[in-house]
Amino acid sequence: MRRYELLERITWIGACLKEAGSTAAPATLQDHSMQDIIARNGLETPEPLKAEVKGSVPPWLQGTLVRNGPGLFSVGNSEYNHWFDGLSLIHSFTFHNGEVTYRSKYLKSETYKSNTKADRIVVSEFGTMVYPDPCKNIFARTMTHFRNIVPNFTDNNLINIIRYGQDYYASSEVNYINQIDPLTLETVGRVSLYTSKNHIALNLATAHPHYDKDGNTFNMGTAIIGLGRPKYIIFKVPANASGMRVNIIVPFRSTLYPSYFHSFGMTENYIVFVEQPFKLDIVKLATAYFRGVNWGSCLKFDEKDSTFFHVINIKTGKAKSLRYHADALVVFHHINAYEEDDHVVFDIIAYKDSNLYDMFYLHNMTKETNNFIQTNKVFSPPVCQRFVLPLNVQKVQPGEAMRSIGSNEYGCSAGMELPGINYNFNARKYRYFYGSRLEWSPHPNKVDIVTKTHVEWRQENCYPSEPVFVASPGAEEEDDGVILSSVVSSDPSVSPFLLILNAKTFEEVGRASIPVPVHIDLHGLFIPAKS
Numbered sequence: 001m002r003r004y005e006l007l008e009r010i011t012w013i014g015a016c017l018k019e020a021g022s023t024a025a026p027a028t029l030q031d032h033s034m035q036d037i038i039a040r041n042g043l044e045t046p047e048p049l050k051a052e053v054k055g056s057v058p059p060w061l062q063g064t065l066v067r068n069g070p071g072l073f074s075v076g077n078s079e080y081n082h083w084f085d086g087l088s089l090i091h092s093f094t095f096h097n098g099e100v101t102y103r104s105k106y107l108k109s110e111t112y113k114s115n116t117k118a119d120r121i122v123v124s125e126f127g128t129m130v131y132p133d134p135c136k137n138i139f140a141r142t143m144t145h146f147r148n149i150v151p152n153f154t155d156n157n158l159i160n161i162i163r164y165g166q167d168y169y170a171s172s173e174v175n176y177i178n179q180i181d182p183l184t185l186e187t188v189g190r191v192s193l194y195t196s197k198n199h200i201a202l203n204l205a206t207a208h209p210h211y212d213k214d215g216n217t218f219n220m221g222t223a224i225i226g227l228g229r230p231k232y233i234i235f236k237v238p239a240n241a242s243g244m245r246v247n248i249i250v251p252f253r254s255t256l257y258p259s260y261f262h263s264f265g266m267t268e269n270y271i272v273f274v275e276q277p278f279k280l281d282i283v284k285l286a287t288a289y290f291r292g293v294n295w296g297s298c299l300k301f302d303e304k305d306s307t308f309f310h311v312i313n314i315k316t317g318k319a320k321s322l323r324y325h326a327d328a329l330v331v332f333h334h335i336n337a338y339e340e341d342d343h344v345v346f347d348i349i350a351y352k353d354s355n356l357y358d359m360f361y362l363h364n365m366t367k368e369t370n371n372f373i374q375t376n377k378v379f380s381p382p383v384c385q386r387f388v389l390p391l392n393v394q395k396v397q398p399g400e401a402m403r404s405i406g407s408n409e410y411g412c413s414a415g416m417e418l419p420g421i422n423y424n425f426n427a428r429k430y431r432y433f434y435g436s437r438l439e440w441s442p443h444p445n446k447v448d449i450v451t452k453t454h455v456e457w458r459q460e461n462c463y464p465s466e467p468v469f470v471a472s473p474g475a476e477e478e479d480d481g482v483i484l485s486s487v488v489s490s491d492p493s494v495s496p497f498l499l500i501l502n503a504k505t506f507e508e509v510g511r512a513s514i515p516v517p518v519h520i521d522l523h524g525l526f527i528p529a530k531s
Contacts (some may be wrong), residue, residue, distance in 0.1 A: 002130060003379065005081045006275075006518045007041075007274045014110075015231075022162070024339055024341050026230045027529055028494075029360040031045075034039065035406060037463075037488060037490060038083065038362075038365050038366060038520065039073050039083070039362050039365065039366050040072030040073070040517075040519075041071065041072050041073060041074060041123075042072065042104070042106075042517065042518075042519035043104070043516060043517055044090075044104055044106060044441075045102060045103050045104045045105075045371040045516050046103060046104075046105055046185075048094070048101040048102070048103050049102045049103060049514070049515070049516060049517075050100075050101055051093075051098065051099075051100040051101065051497075051512035051513050051514050052500065052512065052513045052515070053098070053099065053100060053510055053511070053513075054057065054510060054511050054512075054513065055500070055508065055509055055510030055511060056098065056493050056509060056510045057095060057098045057099070057100060057500060057509075057510055057512070058078055058472075058482060058500075058509065059097070060472060060473050061095045061098060061253055061439070061470065061482065061500075062097075062332070062528065063088045063093070063094070063095060063256065063470075063527050063528040064092050064093065064094045064182060064183065064526070064527050064529070064530040065092060065093045065094075065095075065468060065484050065486075065498070065524060065526045065527075066090065066091075066092045066161045066168070066182050066185075066524050066525060066526075066527060067090070067091055067092070067093075067161070067465065067486060067522075067523070067524035068089075068090050068107075068159060068161050068170055068171075068521060068522060068523060068524055069086075069088070069089065069158060069188070069519060069520060069521030069522040069523075070083055070084065070085065070086025070087065070088065070090060070158050070160060070519075070522075071087060071088065071089020071104075071106065071519045072086055072106065072112075073085075073086045073362065075087075075115045075116065075118075075119065075120055075121050076118075076119035076121075077120065077122040078120040078130075078178040078363075079121075079127045080119040080121065080125060080127070080362065081125025081127045081128045081294065081362060081363070082126065082128060082296065082360055082361050082362060083124060083127070083160070083360040083361075083362055083365055084125075084127060084256070084295075084360055085125035085127050085128045085156075086114050086158065087106060087107070087109075087111070087115070087156055087158070087393060088103065088106065088107035088109065088112075088156055088157055088158035088170055088172075089104060089105075089106050089107070089519055089521075090105055090106075090107055090161070090170060090180065090185050091104035091105075091151075091186060091519070091521065092182070092183075093106070093422075093484070093486070093498045093512065094183075095529075096097065096529070097480075098456055100498060102484060102512075102513035102514045102516070102518075103185060103462075104185070104518075104519075105179070105185040105186070105187075107156070107157060107158070107170050107178055107187055108187035109154075109155045109156055109170075109176075109178050109187065109188075109190065109487075110123075110155050110158065110190060110406070111123040111154045111155050111156040112459065113361035113382060114225040117448075123154050124154065124289075124294070124295070125154055125156060125294075126294065126296045127294050127295075127296045127340060127360075127361065128294060129288065129289060129294045130151055131290070131524075132483055146457070150283050152279075153174035153175060153176065153203075153240050154172075154174065154176075155173075155174065155176035155178060156172065157169070157170035157171050157172040157176065157177055157178050157207075157521070158170070158172055158523065159171060159172045159173065159522055159523055160172075160208065160522065160523035160525075161180070161182070161523070161524045161525050162177075162207065162209050162217070162525070163209075163217060163525075164209075164237040165217070165237055165238065165240065165241055166180050166239075166240065167188075167386075168180055168181075168182045168527070169191070170187075170209040171264070171297065172207055173203075173204055173206060173207055174202065174203075174204060174205070175192055175193045175203050175205065175207065175221075176190055176191070176192055177189060177190070177191050177193065177205075178190050178191070182527050185196065190196050192449060193205055193221065193457050198531065201223055201459070202221035202222065202223055202233060203221075203222055203223060203224045203225055204221055204222040204224070204285065205219055205220065205221035205222075206220050206221070206261065206263055206264065206411060207218055207523065208262065208264075208333070208334075208483045208523075209428065210264075210266040211423070211426075212266075213429075214237055214239055215240075216233065216237065216238055216239050217237040217239075218236050218247075218266060218271070218314075219234070219235055219237075220233065220234050220235075220261065220264050220271075220273065221233050221235065222258055222283060224258065229251065229255065229457040230252050230255055230258060230282075231249050231250060231251050231252060231254070232249070232250040232251075232252070232258070232272075233246055233248070233249055233250075234246075234248035234249075234250070234271055234312065235247055236245050240381065242318055247314070248271065248312055248314075249312065249317075250310060250312065250318040250319070251275065251379065251393070253275060253308065254279070255279065255282075256277040256281070256282045256283060257281060257282070258279065258280050258282070259274075259275040259276050259277070259278065259279055259280075260276070260279060260280050261274065261275075261276070261331075262300055262331075262332040263331075263332065263333050263334045263336035264334060265334045265336070265346045265348075266314075266337060266426070266427055267337045267339045267344055267346075267427045268338070268339060268427050268493065269313060269314055269315070269339065270311050270312060270313060270337075270339070270344055271310075271311075271312045271314055272309065272310070272311060272312075272337050272346050272389075273309070273310040273312065273317070274307060274308075274309055274310075274331050274334075274348065275308040275309070275310060276307050276329060276330055276481045277301060277302040277303070277304075277305035277306065277307060277309070277320065277326075278299065278300075278301045278302075278330045278354050279299070279300055279301075279302060280299055281298045281299075281300060284297070285298040286476060288525055289460055295423070296357065299354065299357070300354075300430065301328070301330060301353055301354035302328065303328045303353065304326065304328070305353055306325040306326065306327065307325060307326045307327065307328055307329050307382070308323065308324065308325050309324040309325065309326070309387065309389060310334060310389070311344055311389055318343060320391065321430075322390070322393060324389050326387070328350065328353050329350045329351065330350070330352070330353060330356075330380075331348045331349060331350050331351070331353040332349065332351075332356075332417075333348070333349045333417065333418065333419055333434050334346065334347070334348050334349075334419075335347040335348060335349065335384065335419040335421065336421050336425070336426060336427070336430055336433065337427065338427055338428050338429045338430070339391075340429060342390065342391050342392055343389060343390050343391060344388070344389045344391060344461030345386065345387075345388050345389075345429075346386070346387055346389075347384060347385065347386045347387075347433070347449075347476065348384075348385055348387070349382045349383070349384060349385075349416065349417055349419060349435075350382065350383050350384075350385045351380045351381075351382055351383075352380040354378045355376075355378060355379050355380055355505075356379070356382075359376055359379060360509055361479035364376070373482050376422055381414060381415050381438070382412055382414075382415060382416060382438065384414075384416055384447070386449075389496065391463055414481075415438050416435040416436070416437055416438075416445060416447065417435055417436055417437075417438050418435050418436045418465075418466035418467070418468060418523075419433050419434065419435040420433065420434045420435065420467055420468055420469055421433045421469065422469045422471055422474075422478050422503075423469070424471055430446060430449065430478060431450050431478055431479075432446060432448055432449070432478055432503075432525065433447050433449070434446050434447070434467040434469055434480050434483060434503075435447070435466075436464060436465075436466060437456065443456055443457060443458040443459075443462075443464060444456065444457050444464050444467040444483060444485050444499075444501070444506075445457075446479070446483075446503070446506050455505075455506040456506065457499070457501055457506055457508065459487075459489075460491075461489050461490045461494070462487050462488070462489045462491075462494065463487065463488050463489065463490070463520065464485040464486070464487045464499060465485050465486040465487070465520065465521050465522075466485070466521075466523055467483045467484070467501075468480055468484045468485070468524070468525070468526055469482075469503060470482050470483075470484060470526050477504075479503045479504045480503070480504065481503045482500050482501060482502060482503055483499075483500070483501040483502075483503050483506070484498065484499070484500060485498070485499045486498055486499075486503075486518060487499050488512075488518055488519075488520055495513040495515060496513070496516075496517065496518035497511040497512055497513045498512040499511050499513060500512075
């Protein structure tokens, strides 16, 4: 078997194959309508609504796809600045005996309740800083100022739906999560990760945990304020318990500039943490309110710094003595990681800079299409990169503890984001991943990392969400299953629909049209029906 060498860098250019029989032109934004879809306030559909199915729904597909994303961008006369600030709107597609039903509800977080009660935005978000109502008395205004000396983050959990123990939660990147009922979408209640009850004290945590074969949940967070020095924390929630246990502590490289991270990798025996030079300035964070800037402005990319990779043994909590580094990059999403031939292999979606976040300011996203493209020409497109880390290197010379590592780019998958896999192959050697290609309009793709080819589905003026793989019962082949994706269109004659693709061929199996408006979402998961 071929050994990956240090310092190796290969660009894989493969044939890019379109879906067989597809003749649709590349989707383009509709200047008069897509911008409205992006920033319009969503509607709740609290009761199950039957969808119209065209084609077929596999009879074995039984369960609920629950998705999360921003849905409310203005409250009263106040508006959010950034798309990632919108209040969480959760929606679901339930599959039962060949039928599909749809429903949606706003997450009834404390942030949602405070804003709607005041009929204005009163809780700051990452891209929107708010200040006291001038009509309040001086005591109330003073207390609001005082509370912002140390940021008290929102509980507007709009990024993902995750599982801890037997419960499901709406999650973002803060210390609060909100438990939901995945069937009714009712909000059960808020839980804080910054509490001694859970044996950890986190200020931030990812919305992309990992689940092992026994159903345990692993996640990472950042402890900025609390006992001891600031640190990264890796924790575990057992499959049949609600308590959280600290497994591993990783110290900051820089106390005042911790690395931002949105996700991490996990193999059978190791956690892979990318400490990137996209950093949070703690001093700026603590003073943002008084300087009149938002918390998002406290994130800075240091292109002159290196990216460091931590390989940490899950069982012992010890990091490898070797230190691995690469050139500066930004990563939001890991694809997968596994062990092979005494190496850790992991794949990520990488950027050359941090401009992606700035693209999502609403004043930018709602521009006329040509102006939007012109403004964002400097946007660094995502690239799928593979890194190969040796676990045991003999005769390491003094001063060589810091090493570069092998890297590959999948040439035919440039522009891919929102990656997903058959999760049965998580932490294992795998062949396929699925994602949305970003060419000013997303469309789902399947990438074969062995043949370096991909297939894609597209329909003019349609905007699919993150593709979710659901395996067929008893499947042995990695791509034996279906892809699910929620699709909205800027064409008013096309209703929103849930797309079902054959994961092997990427041919459309069926679609379930929804007779009400559907918002653009971010992440979610499929929950199989209980047998």
